[in-house]
Amino acid sequence: MTSIAEAGVYDIDADTYHADPVPGGSLSSSGARKLLPPSCPAKFAYEREHGGERRSEFDIGTAAHKLVLGVGPKLERIDAKDWRTKKAQDKRDEAYEHGAVPLLTAEYEQVHAMADVLHRDDLARVLLDPDHGRPEQAIFWQDTETEVWRRALIDWLPTGGYGPPTIVDYKTTTSADLGAIRSSVLRYGYHQQAAWYLDAVDSVGYPDDTAFKFIFQEKTPPYLVTVVELDQPALRVGWLRNRRAIEIYRDCTAAGIWPGHATDIEVISLPPWAERAEEYA
Template sequence: MKREFIPGIVHGLNIDEYHAMPAISKSGLDSIDLSPAIYYARHLDPNRPPSREKSGQLEGHLAHCAILEPEEFEKRYVIGPTLNRNTKEWKAFVAANPERIAIQHDQYEAAIRQAASVRALPEIGDVLASGQPEVSAFWVDEETGAECRCRPDFVHDATSDSVILLDVKTFSDPSPNEFARQCGRKAYAKQAALYTDGYEKASGKTVRGFIFLAVGNEWPYAAAAMMLDEDSLEAGRRHYKRNLRTYAECVKTNTWPGFSDGITLIRLPQWALTNEE
């Protein structure tokens, strides 16, 4: 049974229950950005296959838990023997621990070092010392009437009427210059703007900042805290609003168009043309 959509803030909502909500999220808007047909296929089609865990997804979950909910780590995960995961011994260990996810020692070490690296950042340790992880926010977009949702990794209560939102990202290169490029490739400005605007609507509180915590997934697990400037946030805001308008029109007409049915003339990007010259 799906949870009824009610605008506001919900603490302690099960992640599966959150994902089952029909309201549009940032990942849904990313699919809309590709094409409404792709959004429908991934999020609405009753015949869609079950989602599969992507490479590195478990390691990302481990980092999030160690950084944001360290007291939950041993409740969710259990460290197994250093064995190949295809061996009978490993499978037997997994079967003997059905209530927790079996991980190996190197995965545990990486997550603990990532958490230590993030918490060593001078301005971040204090922020993480007070607040709540995985807070779910629901609101109705005023322009389109679309039901929306977001789930910040961590919410820090800065004052009685303002908060700071944090989001953890793991990368092979967490340097600010590379992260800026990742923001462009993965539409993180759209996420920051959507979460900022949406959380304010859902909570009635001011969002004083949206901080990205980027941490390396390889030794030495370097970490950096970053915020987007106002121009970048405004670009992200325009991006999510454009996606929302497309989504709302598709819902209204119940049509989910894909790419062009005809043959599209395309052009190499400028850098590729320059290289050939």
């Protein structure tokens, strides 16, 4: 098994990265978000020990990443309309066992159409120029304030070109409308991810003006693409939340205790509108 004890950029597969090859453990962006509300350290510890639940709804995103970035698991086309038959289910399970992503006929055509649209998008094509970047690069580094080992798996790491370097993260979504994206950023902690990845590239010597951009693409025709960049206040909030998560990870690791949502009996209130509704009923 791969073991990483030195900071730097590594070209390793996603399975090795997610297995955490740092002796003693390291913290990822998704792990940092799992430590904070609405999650908690106990959920982080459980998932680290038992692994995350496989969810088939993520397969479209995984497959689209493979076609857009050019790296990732094998895509296996299952010639069926749905997963209701035992034959289709057996083929699906066999694909999972071999580390492949099983896709129904319509899904297979869908992700190829998504990739075709994205590769024709002027902004996305420039950001993912294979002459000036590498897909899925892992960065490992030690946090200077806490000595916690951190890691990041970056969709697209720039290696040259004109102007400031730009890190890219590709996400599939139900809506690439700006309002929907803004909600997703807050809901899924993408501002934390952006701040985390900027810390990662800073640790390996990227300049201060390095940018981070998200490419969002809808999963339904016409597979619209929107490119966004978070402003400094958003990145600041993400950075502050990351600092809190790193400190929680350090303290929980040292104590060997990973608390749940609350460690004592808490008193809670109903929202103000509930009381007003009863008063005026």
